[in-house]
Amino acid sequence: MERTRCPARFTRALAAFSVSLLAAGTLAAVAPAAVAADTDLARNGGFESGLSDWACSAGSGAVVSTPVHGGSSALKATPVGSDYANCAQTVTVKPGSTYTLSAWVQGDYVYLGATGTGTTDVSTWTQSSGAWKQLTTTFTTGSATTSVSIWTHGWYGTSAYHVDDLSLVGPGGAPVAVPAAPTGLTAGTPTATSVPLSWTASSGATGYQVYRGGTKVAAVTGTSTTVTGLTASTAYSFQVTATNSAGESAKSAAVAATTAATGSTGGGNNAGLPDHALVGYLHSSFANGSGYTRMADVPASWDVINLAFGEPTSVTSGDIRFSLCPVTECPNVESEAEFKAAIAAKQAAGKKVLISIGGQNGQVQLSTTAARDAFVTSVSKIIDTYGLNGLDIDFEGHSLSLNTGDTDFRSPTTPAIVNLIAAVKTLKAKYGSGFVLTMAPETFFVQLGYQYYGSGPWGGQDPRAGAYLPVIHALRDDLTLLHVQDYNSGSIMGLDNQYHSMGGADFHIAMTDMMLTGFPVAGDQTKIFPALRPDQIAVGLPASTQAGNGYTTPAEVTKALNCLTKKTDCGSYQTHGTWPGLRGLMTWSINWDRFNNGEFARNFDAYFG
Structure with a gap:
């Protein structure tokens, strides 16, 4: 108590990368099939199809015809207030594989990175005086990683930045199927304001959406959650769907639960406290x-x-x-x-x-x-x-x-x-x-x-x-x-x-x-x-x-x-x-x-x- 906390602006260091050269005379021996199979997995990385496949925070992104690095279009994203204009997409990848992420950028501060790699997430950044600069970083996916999020953004209080010709090069991920609907949905002991739910995992799912009466009320990664904010002595119906990078499953069979009367607290460790x-x-x-x-x-x-x-x-x-x-x-x-x-x-x-x-x-x-x-x-x-x-x-x-x-x-x-x-x-x-x-x-x-x-x-x-x-x-x-x-x-x-x-x-x-x-x-x-x-x-x-x-x-x-x-x-x-x-x-x-x-x-x- 009585301690001041003010979040600091966080600084970054630009990573340096090296490229290994093939020894002369061994070219035929070291051209592995895996390299030939590498492909650009980023979708619409040149923004020639508008913002298709990209999601930009707070409506910050737009496609412009100038300046561009290649083709006829580029991304322009504008930080406003506390939003730093993050634009991202999720890409299907293979576990245990190495990928190279790059983009041509210009702007006061421009960042490029990947999250959800299953190993060490990466990022790099640059300051640009107006000329196009290329950002590049690499990462290796974890043993169970099948998708990553690639993103770019600016910084608070700076002007718009531009991105073009963004690519993610590496082994193509196997097609991901939409998971089956979860089974075994059950409701635990309700309180006056909450209902605990659990269900059986769906193969290939990376997350679950919880619905109350047809309205989504929660998104979780595990196979249980507690739905809160309910009214005492009221009947509710719940369903769950499974999600991954391919989409969302059909809804599970519904389960019904009625909340307890006002004043009941049900499970948990309330230790004899008053309601308030x-x-x-x-x-x-x-x-x-x-x-x-x-x-x-x-x-x-x-x-x-x-x-x-x-x-x-x-x-x-x-x-x-x-x-x-x-x-x-x-x-x-x-x-x-x-x-x-x-x-x-x-x-x-x-x-x-x-x-x-x-x-x-x-x-x-x-x-x-x-x-x-x-x-x-x-x-x-x-x-x-x-x-x-x-x-x-x-x-x-x-x-x-x-x-x-x-x-x-x-x-x-x-x-x-x-x-x-x-x-x-x-x-x-x-x-x-x-x-x-x-x-x-x-x-x-x-x-x-x-x-x-x-x-x-x-x-x-x-x-x-x-x-x-x-x-x-x-x-x-x-x-x-x-x-x-x-x-x-x-x-x-x-x-x-x-x-x-x-x-x-x-x-x-x-x-x-x-x-x-x-x-x-x-x-x-x-x-x-x-x-x-x-x-x-x-x-x-x-x-x-x-x-x-x-x-x-x-x-x-x-x-x-x-x-x-x-x-x-x-x-x-x-x-x-x-x-x-x-x-x-x-x-x-x-x-x-x-x-x-x-x-x-x-x-x-x-x-x-």
Whole structure:
């Protein structure tokens, strides 16, 4: 908490390539059949057929007759505002094969690349003073890769760029057949606002589309999802189709499900929370300008109280310690016995008290199994000593950074991330179904994964961008609440491909909609981050102007809640659903809210009654 995050502009380095020359006298011996079979797989790479086979973001592309490099046409694409004029197409390729991507370009900044290669995605770029320049890059497909996306784009705030004679040369991919319709579609136990679905995989499918009453509501890569934003006590019908580069299958047989009555939460780990909960952080181990608040003095409005903070003895030790604020810093601090008694009293009143690990100054990196085990042991000791209900993960700074090559949130390889997931699963197994697990990542670590993740199509970006996504995904069945910090952040792009800034309703609506709708990670449509349930989501805000950048007035908070739960008061951002089961709000912090005369808690109580 209280940490500023401003996404930086990411720079690129132009790759240098070398060409191996055939030795004289061996020409006949080294002319393999595979080379003769290579072909140009890019469709309409000269743009002689208009924009056929190309998709350009935000309507940014057009075909012009001048300037051209060859033929009579070329692409002209114009970045506008937060859109950088990306034009792309999907091409069928062969697994384990090498391809050369090239194009002639001109413009202030022009980029060329390929994603979904199954190995290392590639990109290259150039600045041009007006003359045509050729960009070239190569890649090798993975052992199971049958299609890739090739793309070109400009950059924010620059003038139009031009592309012509684009080619992708390599072995032609075998024809891909449209997959058969999925079978075995079943519905799990519904909640009042969601229905879990699962089905049998279709051979050759790379993704699935989920339909509710004939309307597409989700796109996923796996064989299960949870459809959210539903109305209580209502019958629904669902179908699923399978997709790949050849197209979309027929719809599966329909399955019917009826949502539970209002107030029911069905599966998941709701841990006895009220339908709408107020979550706050209590400065228990330190003082700041907000003053120290004793546990017994925490107002009854707060349903989840996160003790801030448990911190490591060193960044890599995994050994977490917690102690009350020293009396020299907090003259009104209670005794240990009073603190424990007050926790028990809160719990008797139905409140949950958690230990929050991390914060602005408590970087934790579980890079080794020894650190993982020390984390489990030390966190267990804190929970047992104070009789707590669970754990809040508030890793900030460089606690979570993706290693190079860790490009799939569904199967992370970075040790610090793998070990954190394992440690939390161990704690959950130890304490059972009543264990409350919450997370408070910054938007930088979550929603920024929509644009940047792993090595991605950009290369060189901050490895923390989206680094929480593997943790959230792996623990989604154990997760009680996710309350992303919608503050101390730069502008973030929403699913509308527009940037949204802190402090207004639109920012909270757009950031929350992403978690309740799901989104492709780093623009890769084969890697869709699945939606969370609305009962797992609380919107995170600062309690006052002193608590962090991005303070949002009660009127704007109310607008955000109205849009998310009722689809009224929506501003420039239109949500992809309506979620009356949204769990509630989180704030930094209880102390700052008391300092601000309880404005945040009063607004929550007035809204949810």
